Amino acid sequence: xxxxxxxxxxxxxxxxxxxxxxxxxxxxxxxxxxxxxxxxxxxxxxxxxxxxxxxxxxxxxxxxxxxxxxxxxxxxxxxxxxxxxxxxxxxxxxxxxxxxxxxxxxxxxxxxxxxxxxxxxxxxxxxxxxxxxxxxxxxxxxxxxxxxxxxxxxxxxxxxxxxxxxxxxxxxxxxxxxxxxxxxxxxxxxxxxxxxxxxxxxxxxxxxxxxxxxxxxxxxxxxxxxxxxxxxxxxxxxxxxxxxxxxxxxxxxxxxxxxxx
Amino acid sequence: xxxxxxxxxxxxxxxxxxxxxxxxxxxxxxxxxxxxxxxxxxxxxxxxxxxxxxxxxxxxxxxxxxxxxxxxxxxxxxxxxxxxxxxxxxxxxxxxxxxxxxxxxxxxxxxxxxxxxxxxxxxxxxxxxxxxxxxxxxxxxxxxxxxxxxxxxxxxxxxxxxxxxxxxxxxxxxxxxxxxxxxxxxxxxxxxxxxxxxxxxxxxxxxxxxxxxxxxxxxxxxxxxxxxxxxxxxxxxxxxxxxxxxxxxxxxxxxxxxxxxxxxxxxxxxxxxxxxxxxxxxxxxxxxxxxxxxx
Numbered sequence: 440x441x442x443x444x445x446x447x448x449x450x451x452x453x454x455x456x457x458x459x460x461x462x463x464x465x466x467x468x469x470x471x472x473x474x475x476x477x478x479x480x481x482x483x484x485x486x487x488x489x490x491x492x493x494x495x496x497x498x499x500x501x502x503x504x505x506x507x508x509x510x511x512x513x514x515x516x517x518x519x520x521x522x523x524x525x526x527x528x529x530x531x532x533x534x535x536x537x538x539x540x541x542x543x544x545x546x547x548x549x550x551x552x553x554x555x556x557x558x559x560x561x562x563x564x565x566x567x568x569x570x571x572x573x574x575x576x577x578x579x580x581x582x583x584x585x586x587x588x589x590x591x592x593x594x595x596x597x598x599x600x601x602x603x604x605x606x607x608x609x610x611x612x613x614x615x616x617x618x619x620x621x622x623x624x625x626x627x628x629x630x631x632x633x634x635x636x637x638x639x640x641x642x643x644x645x646x647x648x649x650x651x652x653x654x655x656x657x658x659x660x661x662x663x664x665x666x667x668x669x670x671x672x673x674x675x676x677x678x679x680x681x682x683x684x685x686x687x688x689x690x691x692x693x694x695x696x697x698x699x700x
Numbered sequence: 701x702x703x704x705x706x707x708x709x710x711x712x713x714x715x716x717x718x719x720x721x722x723x724x725x726x727x728x729x730x731x732x733x734x735x736x737x738x739x740x741x742x743x744x745x746x747x748x749x750x751x752x753x754x755x756x757x758x759x760x761x762x763x764x765x766x767x768x769x770x771x772x773x774x775x776x777x778x779x780x781x782x783x784x785x786x787x788x789x790x791x792x793x794x795x796x797x798x799x800x801x802x803x804x805x806x807x808x809x810x811x812x813x814x815x816x817x818x819x820x821x822x823x824x825x826x827x828x829x830x831x832x833x834x835x836x837x838x839x840x841x842x843x844x845x846x847x848x849x850x851x852x853x854x855x856x857x858x859x860x861x862x863x864x865x866x867x868x869x870x871x872x873x874x875x876x877x878x879x880x881x882x883x884x885x886x887x888x889x890x891x892x893x894x895x896x897x898x899x900x901x902x903x904x905x906x907x908x909x910x911x912x913x914x915x916x917x918x919x920x921x922x923x924x925x926x927x928x929x930x931x932x933x934x935x936x937x938x939x940x941x942x943x944x945x946x947x948x949x950x951x952x953x954x955x956x957x958x959x960x961x962x963x964x965x966x967x968x969x970x971x972x973x974x975x976x977x978x979x980x981x982x983x984x985x986x987x988x989x990x991x992x993x994x995x
Contacts, residue, residue: 498889516892526886532991533908546894546904577992595894 443510444471445631446495446599450504452656453490464490465657467504470650472599475629479646479665481636483687487657488635492603495633496522508598518547521592525604527584530576530591536563537572540591549595562594563587565624582613589621593630600632606641618644622667639680639687643669651686661686773959782963791948791967798944799971801857802929805864809921812865813872818902820873821880834874842867842928846935860932867928868921875917879910912988919980926972 448471453464464487472478480488493499495506497516506513508520521543523529530539540559544550550558563572566586576584585605592600606614618641625632636642642649643665651660669679677685740746756775763774773781785791820830842863849859883906891905907914933946943951945968952960988994 493889496889496893498892516889516895518893518895520893522889522893524886524889526884528884529886529890531887531890531905531908532993533911533987542904543894546891546896546900548895575991 445474445476445509446472446633447507448472448491448495448504449507451491451494451501451506452503453487453494453499454502455490455499463656465652468652468657468659469504470659470662472631472633472648474631477625477632477634477645477647479634479636479642479649480652481639481642481646481649481683481687482652482657482660483637483654485657486652486654488637488652489603491652491657492522492601492633492635495599496520496601518543518549518595519598520601521595521597523585523588523592523600523602523605525607527576527581527608529588530584532576535573535575536568536579536587539576539587540594543591543595547595559590559594562590565593565627566590566620580613581609582617585609585617586620589624593624593628596630598631600630602632602634604635604637607636607638614641621645639683640669642683643667643680649683651683653687770956770958773962777959778962778966781959782966785960785963791945791963794943794945794948794964795967795971798929798933798946801860801944802864802925804857805861805929806868806922806925808861809865809868809925810872810918813869813876813917813921816869816873817876817880820877821902821906830873830877834870834877837866838870838874842924843931843935846932850936855936860929863928863932864925867924871920871924872914872917875913875920876910879913879917880906882913883909912993915980915984915988919976922975922980923972926968926975930968 449469450467451469452466455462455464468487468491470478480491482488490499494501495508495513497513497520500514513520531542534542537556537559540562541555544555544558549555560569560572563569566589568583568586568590571579571583576587579587588605589602592602606617609617621632622645624630634642634645636645644667646665647667649663649665651663652658653660663679663683665679671678672682675682734742760775763772763777766772769777782791816830820826845866846859846863849862853859853862887905887909891901896904929944930946930949933944934950945964949961949964949968952958952964984994
């Protein structure tokens, strides 16, 4: 293993304020992401996984602990960590598919003009949307919008791609297809991705390393390896997904949900 | 569901089947063009034109029945006067005078509104200031400030422009501000993710994202300005020699040239309609409709 992790999260406690509460989202969470990892943050609602991802994105400052990317402390959002959100409105509706990708490249100063255009088209090609390069986002289906968002994120060639339940708003068939496509893309370029989900099958399929978080506030419960095939564990005789399910939901009665802000 | 007796709940076994799909030629109607009448009736412009023709018809009939051109000239007489005055250049000159003052006031009001909104977005106290001022001044009809403006700025164009700025600024500022505030958190995060901040962030993210409400602010501002201008000219018209449309209406009323009064009103309406349908509608088509942002 390489000496320095790409992303190191150390003892991070995160809090946010709602209208009348101060909520602790995560409590002293630590983990390391290595280069080319497909690192999944998995947990039930209210385990602070999205908040954690936003902290890596630089949108939230931890009250305790620190986050480092390539040894540099994360203090604010930046184009070296690109977020892909769940919401479809992450694409700018006044720009075409191509312009959306180019916008990211140009605003961040990565590339300009023709150079940006070629680069954008190369990534749009990767997600099979060349035909729709000049369409506006409102003409695309949900799955296509998410592909554009992924293309935009990858075109930036960030140190780490942060994905916040990117497929959660898609129907089951599309979702499955998108997971396969993501894995294919990863096979091409071996980018590092930090992926948040609350779906156990998705975590098992997508991740090579899965961090389990317990809710209220989020704390690390386990860190597991996955090869995507949901193997039967020799020691317990259980499938990986069953093990995860048991760990996350053991001894729990009725689930209590905390509304998101 | 629980009312079904237990004996009936055993599931009946039925055979499975797989079917061939019918091919395209076998369908009756897949897509068929509408008839000419259906398409004509589907055209909103045509329907509205029909209403206008009907209204003109009613006007003409009633005026002929009344037979008193001092109270209500006929539609044809009005139209004739309108065409004559347009041809002589009189109405055109008056319209241009009005429009010139209007544009000055509108542009100035727009600029003020934009600067004010950006100040309001950047500080909390600025935000409170904008909210308080718009709440106070937006309901105040701009024309009510004209007497004060006359005292402060004297008889002349500056007074009217002052009133116009007041008419335009508040609705635009109010709409722009609420538009900015309703930009989704995701879109804001996207903008910041790519390193945008300050004016670049406002111009590249907030303004286009809030464009639907900005556009409606522009429309309301335009309508307010146009009404205020005509009213101001009626109250006190001849600002710089010739005077605008409002003054034209007032003058002709004094001359008891009622068809000309109607022709003046006609011009006011037509200019209002043209701006609405040509400028604002085109702007809407090219922006929020194209982007799928209209609600």
